[in-house]
Every structure is written in C-alpha cells, then in structure tokens.
Amino acid sequence: MNRLLQVEGLVKTFGTTQAVKGIGFNIKEGRCTALLGPNGAGKTTTIRMLTGLLKPTEGKIEFQGLRPGEDQRSLLGYLPQSPAFHNWMSGMEYAVYAGKLCGLSAGEAKSRAKELLGRVGLADAANRKIGGYSGGMKQRLGLAQALIHRPRLLVMDEPVSALDPIGRREVLGILKELKEETTVLFSTHVLHDAEELCDDVVIIQSGQVALQGSLSQIQSDHRRPVIELKLEDKESSMEWARSFVERHQTDDAWRMIIEDAHLEDRTLRLTVLDMEKARQALTEELAKQRVGFVRLEAGYSSLEDLFMKVVGA
Amino acid sequence: MNAGKLLTLVQKEWLELLRSFKLIWVPLVFVVLGIMQPVTSYYMPVILEKAGNMPEGTVIEIPLPSGAQVLADTLSQFGVMGLLILALSFMGTVSGERNSGATSLVLVKPISFGTYIAAKWISMMTLTWGALLLGYAASWYYTWLLIEQVAFGPFLLSYILFGLWFTFILTGTLLFSTLLRSAAGAAFSSLGLAVLLSLLAGLMPKYLSWSPGSITGSAYQAVQSLEGFDALASFGWSIGITVLLIGAGLIGSAAMLRRSPALD
Ligand SMILES: Nc1ncnc2c1ncn2[C@@H]1O[C@H](COP(=O)(O)OP(=O)(O)O)[C@@H](O)[C@H]1O
Ligand SMILES: [Mg+2]
Helix, strand or coil, X not given: CCEEEEEEEEEEEECCEEEEEEEEEEEECCCEEEEECXXXXXXXXXXXXXXXXXXXXXXXXXXXXXXXXXCHHHXXXXXXXXXXXCCCCEHHHHHHHHHHHCCCCHHHHHHHHHHHHHHCCXXXXXXXXXXXXXXXXXXXXXXXXXXXXXXXXXXXXCCCCCCCHHHHHHHHHHHHHHCCCCEEEEEECCHHHHHHHCCEEEEEECCEEEEEEEHHHHHHHCXXXXXXXXXXXXXXXXXXHHHHHHHCCCCHHHHCCEEEEEEECCEEEEEECCHHHHHHHHHHHHHHCCCCEEEEXXXXXXXXXXXXXXXXX | CCXXXXXXXXXXXXXXXXXXXXXXXXHHHHHHHHHHHHHHHHHHHHHHHHHCCCCCCCCCCCCCCCHHHHHHHHHHHHHHHHHHHHHHHHCCCCHHHHHHCHHHHHXXXXXXXXXHHHHHHHHHHHHHHHHHHHHHHHHHHHXXXXXXXXXXXXXXXXXXXXXXXXXXXXXXXXXXXXXXXXHHHHHHHHHHHHHHHHHHHHHCCCCCCCCHHHHHHHHHHHHHCCCCCCHHHHHHHHHHHHHXXXXXXXXXXXXXXXXXXXXX
C-alpha cells in the first residue's frame, strides 16, 4: 500500500522537558490511523509538528506525492482539539473564507462550503454567528473547514474527547463516513474510539511509540486466552483465591498451564497457556475445594487489557 | 505572495473592522478632533469672556491664529489622541488571534506568513490613512469657514508626512503584537516608541534630523510654509529611513510569526 506520510525520529524539547522522544510511523493512503495514548503522552505535540505549527527539534516529516514547490499544507486538513474561529463570522462565511485561503475560487468555495455544512449537519445554522455555536457544532464546523479543499490527509486532535455523548455520536458518525473517502489520522486517549474507527494504531507513551501496527494484527498477535472467575462474597472462597494466586507459580502442575493470575476485588483473572487443560484442572479444583462462585467465563484478552499493559497503567 | 489569498485576508480584516464598528467610530473621533481645533480657536475669546470673572469693561484681545497654525495644532492633537486610539484599536491584531487559537486554523492553510502580515498591515493602513484624511479635511474645511483658507498643497504634503509617521508607529504596533502575548504590551511599547522618538527629535533636532521622530516637526513646518517649500530637500533623510524601517518592521513581523505561529 502507498505511504502518504513518513515520520522518522521526531523529537520535541520544551526547555528541559522532552515531550516527544523519537517517534516514527507511517501513514498509508486510504487508511485510518489512531495516535493512541494517555494524557501527556505527546499526541498533541506530535500532531502540531505534522501541521507545521510547531518546529520539530529533530526528525523528518515527509509527504509523498508532493509536487516540487507545492506547499505541504495544501495536502492537509487540520482540526485542532478545541478549534477557535472568528466568532463574529457565520459558519458559512468561515467555511468560504477557509476555502479561498486554500486557493479555491469564490464560486467553488461557496458550493463546497454549502455541501460540507450540509454534510456535517450545519445547514440550518450556516448563517448564524459562530459565537452562538455549541461545542459540538464548532467541532463539526471545524471538520467542514478542514475538508474544504479535499485534503489528502485529514488530521484531527482528540476530535471527540471534549464532547457530550450526543455530540460524540454525531461526530463519530460523520468520521465513519469520511474515512471511506480520505486518509485520516487522529489522536485519542480513548481506546474505544480508536477501535471503533481505525485500521491502524500507533500507541504512544511518554513521548515514545510503545506499539504500532494494524488493529487486527495487534489484536491477533497479542491475544491471550483468559479465564475470569467471579467469586461468591464468602471468606472461605476468597481465602482459596488468595492462596491460589500465591500457589500457581510454585506448584508445578499449575505452572504448566497458567501464565499469570491476579485477584481484583472478587474477580480472579487467569491468563492461561493451554485453555483445554486449564479449564479441566480449574473446574476440578473448584469442585474439590467447594469454592463458591458467581460466574466463570473463558475467553480472550481484549485490546483494552493490552493497552493497559503497554501504557503501564 | 498570492494576490487572491491576500485579498481574501484583507477582506476578512475589513469585515472585522466593520463588524466591530471600528470602521465607524475611529474616523468619527478623528472628525470630531479635527473640527474641535478650528472651532475652539475661533471661539476662544468668547469662551474666556464667559468663563472668567473679569472686571466690568475688560476687553480681551487675543489675536486669531493663522489657518496654518490651526492645522498644525490639529495634527498635534491627532499625534496624541488619534495615535492613542489607533494603537489601542490594533494592539491585539495578531496576539489576540494567536491567544484565542484562531491562527492555528488559519496558518495551517497554504498561505505565507508574509501574506498574513501584509493583509493585517493593509487593513490597518486603510483605516489609519482614511480616518486621518477625514479628520484633517474636516479641520481644513472648518478653518476655511471660520478663519482663512490654507492652500491645498501644504495641506496635502503635511497629511502625507503625518500619515507616514502614523504608518511607522502602527507598523511598530503590528510588530509588537506578533512579538508579545499581551495586547496592552504592544500598545504601550509602540506608543512609548512614539513618545521617545518625538522627545529625542525635539531635544536634539540637529543630530536627529534623520530620525522618524522628526517627521511630525516636518509636517508642522510643511503646512505653515510658503510656496516653494521643498520637502524632500529638507527632510529626505528621515523619510527614507522611516520607509526603510517600516519595511524592516513588516519583514520582522512575518519572521516572528513564522517562529511561533500559534501558542506552544
Ligand atoms: N509548550 C510546552 N511547554 C512545556 N511542556 C509542554 C508544552 N507542551 C506540551 N508540554 C508537555 O509535553 C508533554 C506532552 O504533551 P501533549 O503533547 O499535549 O500530550 P497529549 O496531547 O498526548 O496529552 C506533556 O508532559 C506536557 O506537559
Ligand atoms: Mg492533547
């Protein structure tokens, strides 16, 4: 697949703190990529370097298919975390203004603005002043103005994080459509949003890439069979669980089939090596020790487990 | 620099001046200031008579100033009040947009930093030169009605010289507005520059005749002088240097903006 953007060894130092410490990734044409990481990981800093608003201390940012002399910003559409417009303009005026700044003719800008404002659900509010828009409306206007010149790459910083549940649904719905038409890169600290929209993820933590690849590849590479056991609220059962957590690594028979065990509240979570054997041995143990449980479930680890492990939370 | 994009940016600035009513009240203030000077000069004897508790029979004899003197006094008013109002109007022109985050949307578009600064400057200058012309013309007209006519040549020359002085100081406001976060800081710095340069030029006229600060003096001279006054010969140096400094201020503003297009 065609690479649209290549980032190598990106570093940004603010005074004495290094916010981004050598990040590298590729964005493939037509794919949706999430820059995923907890707050303070360096997502905003990275994105602002891609847009040219911030100069990298070190590193390379390369767009493919840039004609000689062409401004790389003409390939980009950018929606910052909390976009600020000119509040005295109407939504329509701003979208046309953005279009003309991207080099569209007045007529073209107007028809594009009309089309996009309709698409993001602002047709009725198009002639109202932006000062009166809600957060969700501003986010949607931000999308419209970012797309006005049909950019090859749409870059968004936490596009849904600040929105209420309804605004979030609306924007996610629009993004789902958009990603079919253009290459998308967006940052988020919410795994669920990445899972819902993306093909690829770049997980960053403390300014470094912790893990990257296609979502499905990561999922299958890191998928582990797990058994979850929710115990009855009874001292004898909890006693058994605590001793089991201590015992599973010393006992040879258990060590062969269980990789990891930990107890959280009343849930015992086992990452197992051999599901068949583990299931057999565990049910026998439960029966023999007369352990009372509420629920027993065998399945696979989720992306969330992996994300938590990678970012060390 | 792309002419279409420059025009788009200039139109945006004009629309903003219109919607914030600056396009209306700034010229209005200039017109009021301009009319007040000839009117107060003309009625000064009457005002003094009414206000002062003069003994019966006192005759007040104040010679009416010449028309040229009234226009020079008008310019001096503009140089204080007018400049203050213009500097306050433009003090946040870049820093305000940068602080709000508006530049983060505009400066990721394929436009050059120079175009953005040029548009700001052009819109500032249309308001400045326009307001100055209206106010000065009003003063000229009322001076003619009440006192005497001043020839058009000296009027026009002094207008251009004073406009150049305003252009210089307000280019400073633009530069400080891209340099500093605080809008008040930009107004204060550029007005401080104006005061400093005028003072120095007043204190050492011999040594600082090349400085932009001597332009205001040149303008007063120009309006009061007789036919055949040669502006370029008298203060060509200060004009040339001022134009150069204005250019440098614009280039400096664009460079500052490139260095930090948005807040970190
Ligand atoms: N202008 C700045 N000056 C100093 N430190 C900064 C600046 N901007 C960001 N940082 C620091 O860089 C780190 C990464 O910030 P950021 O990129 O905003 O993270 P994220 O968007 O992933 O939450 C944080 O520790 C933050 O405090
Ligand atoms: Mg952020």
